[in-house]
Amino acid sequence: xxxxxxxxxxxxxxxxxxxxxxxxxxxxxxxxxxxxxxxxxxxxxxxxxxxxxxxxxxxxxxxxxxxxxxxxxxxxxxxxxxxxxxxxxxxxxxxxxxxxxxxxxxxxxxxxxxxxxxxxxxxxxxxxxxxxxxxxxxxxxxxxxxxxxxxxxxxxxxxxxxxxxxxxxxxxxxxxxxxxxxxxxxxxxxxxxxxxxxxxxxxxxxxxxxxxxxxxxxxxxxxxxxxxxxxxx
Amino acid sequence: xxxxxxxxxxxxxxxxxxxxxxxxxxxxxxxxxxxxxxxxxxxxxxxxxxxxxxxxxxxxxxxxxxxxxxxxxxxxxxxxxxxxxxxxxxxxxxxxxxxxxxxxxx
Amino acid sequence: xxxxxxxxxxxxxxxxxxxxxxxxxxxxxxxxxxxxxxxxxxxxxxxxxxxxxxxxxxxxxxxxxxxxxxxxxxxxxxxxxxxxxxxxxxxxxxxxxxxxxxxxxxxxxxxxxxxxxxxxxxxxxxxxxxxxxxxxxxxxxxxxxxxxxxxxxxxxxxxxxxxxxxxxxxxxxxxxxxxxxxxxxxxxxxxxxxxx
Numbered sequence: 001x002x003x004x005x006x007x008x009x010x011x012x013x014x015x016x017x018x019x020x021x022x023x024x025x026x027x028x029x030x031x032x033x034x035x036x037x038x039x040x041x042x043x044x045x046x047x048x049x050x051x052x053x054x055x056x057x058x059x060x061x062x063x064x065x066x067x068x069x070x071x072x073x074x075x076x077x078x079x080x081x082x083x084x085x086x087x088x089x090x091x092x093x094x095x096x097x098x099x100x101x102x103x104x105x106x107x108x109x110x111x112x113x114x115x116x117x118x119x120x121x122x123x124x125x126x127x128x129x130x131x132x133x134x135x136x137x138x139x140x141x142x143x144x145x146x147x148x149x150x151x152x153x154x155x156x157x158x159x160x161x162x163x164x165x166x167x168x169x170x171x172x173x174x175x176x177x178x179x180x181x182x183x184x185x186x187x188x189x190x191x192x193x194x195x196x197x198x199x200x201x202x203x204x205x206x207x208x209x210x211x212x213x214x215x216x217x218x219x220x221x222x223x224x225x226x227x228x229x230x231x232x233x
Numbered sequence: 234x235x236x237x238x239x240x241x242x243x244x245x246x247x248x249x250x251x252x253x254x255x256x257x258x259x260x261x262x263x264x265x266x267x268x269x270x271x272x273x274x275x276x277x278x279x280x281x282x283x284x285x286x287x288x289x290x291x292x293x294x295x296x297x298x299x300x301x302x303x304x305x306x307x308x309x310x311x312x313x314x315x316x317x318x319x320x321x322x323x324x325x326x327x328x329x330x331x332x333x334x335x336x337x338x339x
Numbered sequence: 340x341x342x343x344x345x346x347x348x349x350x351x352x353x354x355x356x357x358x359x360x361x362x363x364x365x366x367x368x369x370x371x372x373x374x375x376x377x378x379x380x381x382x383x384x385x386x387x388x389x390x391x392x393x394x395x396x397x398x399x400x401x402x403x404x405x406x407x408x409x410x411x412x413x414x415x416x417x418x419x420x421x422x423x424x425x426x427x428x429x430x431x432x433x434x435x436x437x438x439x440x441x442x443x444x445x446x447x448x449x450x451x452x453x454x455x456x457x458x459x460x461x462x463x464x465x466x467x468x469x470x471x472x473x474x475x476x477x478x479x480x481x482x483x484x485x486x487x488x489x490x491x492x493x494x495x496x497x498x499x500x501x502x503x504x505x506x507x508x509x510x511x512x513x514x515x516x517x518x519x520x521x522x523x524x525x526x527x528x529x530x531x532x533x534x535x
Contacts, residue, residue: 063407070403071395078396088399092406099410128330175388194389215356222350225385226378233381260496263503265487271502272487275495278505280408292508293501310517311507325520329513332523 047111055102066095069112072196073119079191080123082180090126094119113202120188120206127184171232178228186221189214340368345375349382 047068053061073094078087097118105114179187185207192203193214200211207214226233263271278286296304317325348365351357357365369376495502507514 062410063403066403066406067398070398070406074398074402075394075396088402088405091402092409095406096409096413099413171388172392175392190389194386195392195394197394218354219347219350222382222385226381229385233384258500260491260499263499267503268487268491268499271495271499272491274502274505275492277412278502280412289505289508290501292511293498293504296504296508296511297500307507307511307514308504310514311510314510314514314517315506324525325513327525328523329520331525332516332520335523 045107045111048107051102051105051111052107054099055105062095062099065098069115070095073115076116076191076196077119077123079176079179079195080120080184080188081126086126090119090122093122097122109205110202112196112198113205116192116196116198116202117206117208120192124184124188171229174229174232175225178225181228182221182224186217186224189217190221190225193218340364342368342372342375345369345372346378349375349379353379353382353386 050061050065050068054065070091074087074091077090077094078084081087081090094115098115101118105111179190182190188207189203192198192206193200198206200214204211204214207217260268278289281289296307299307314322314325345365345368348357348361349369352362352365369379501508513520
């Protein structure tokens with residue numbers, strides 16, 4: 001019987017580390033990796049418990065998962081891809097892939113790492129498209145008061161709250177722009193570690209590389225930001 | 234039949250050839266399996282944004298204008314594409330991106 | 340210690356990655372070197388700025404609805420109400436006109452119409468009649484278990500090949516150039532030279 005036609009897939013198969021999938025049979029070296037501790041303690045994690053409910057077919061679990069991770073994923077994708085419109089589409093793609101490949105998630109791994117692995121892969125695929133041009137439009141719709149100083153003054157570095165005056169907003173805007181101008185992998189490493197607060201090991205998993213490579217990416221990213229923000233810092 | 238209904242019916246008959254031309258085969262000409270697939274795809278289609286629906290409708294018109302053997306070739310390629318395992322499909326999509334980068338004629 | 344080395348250690352120190360011995364040496368250097376002291380202040384400020392960036396973006400109701408709808412489709416869940424009025428706005432003016440006329444005919448022509456030769460228009464009229472008498476598109480509410488409703492929506496009946504071939508249409512470019520794509524070689528690296 002010919003199966004009903006389904007859409008062949010949203011993009012590349014997510015490059016999820018082998019140890020994070022259920023594909024490793026017992027006794028396989030990947031299955032023996034206990035990076036997050038025994039399964040019992042992993043399932044004490046509320047995120048993991050929620051994902052297990054999704055795997056079991058609980059229909060209320062996935063909407064809750066979306067509420068829990070959606071805001072972070074959306075923000076991450078917006079900053080990594082640099083396009084408001086595409087960010088929403090890609091965010092949808094992330095969650096659809098999470099659902100489609102739900103049985104591949106292993107509770108021994110952090111759910112956030114798995115989620116951001118999928119998000120990173122989809123974003124990097126998007127950025128590799130030949131017709132893609134990075135548009136930094138994240139601030140265009142968000143300037144509320146519309147007051148801009150003629151000459152941006154050097155803000156007090158300790159006044160880091162973007163809502164503290166026009167200078168603070170200028171700095172925050174410059175920072176977002178500088179982040180958007182970083183090369184994609186540097187940007188991804190920076191966003192995941194500095195803004196989402198992920199450990200280097202988890203960032204390495206999400207980007208499919210080593211901790212050493214992540215440190216190198218972060219070093220270059222930080223110095224790149226410093227150079228771009230020299231007038232402000 | 235009242236005069237008004239008859240007039241409307243004539244107008245309807247005038248529109249019918251255009252509809253038939255646009256649609257190709259009739260619903261009853263589909264096999265049960267094709268009807269089932271069409272029904273499922275129809276449901277998915279309903280969820281798409283208007284712009285995407287229009288895109289597929291335009292493509293359908295182009296598809297209808299292709300020679301029958303070319304239509305069949307595309308269907309066969311789709312079956313081959315659909316039957317690939319995920320790794321092979323991923324590699325195909327990477328080749329597709331590479332092919333597009335090479336500025337191949339469309 | 341040279342400033343070049345100190346500046347490399349500054350970011351590692353702020354990330355908590357520097358060994359105690361190196362922290363001590365860096366601290367001694369920074370106390371003596373104004374340039375490196377300024378750099379350390381700048382990197383510390385940059386760290387605080389990054390940490391202050393909002394990690395979350397607000398989700399719109401539309402994004403949530405669209406996402407969960409797609410997930411439901413992926414699970415072959417119950418379909419949403421079919422867009423009857425959206426069907427009227429479809430690209431083929433003839434079809435739109437036919438739909439409006441169908442409703443008008445139904446309003447005028449009594450149900451016990453004398454038998455007439457079956458035509459395509461009759462098929463459209465028959466399905467249009469059922470839709471006109473049932474304001475709620477009940478067929479669209481059926482579970483998408485693969486079983487086709489006894490009265491499929493007029494849009495589907497009018498253009499079955501569009502929906503049979505929808506996956507082909509979605510992948511049309513790939514399928515038209517399938518053989519050429521299959522023989523395209525892959526490079527080792529796709530990324531540009533500045534990609535981290």
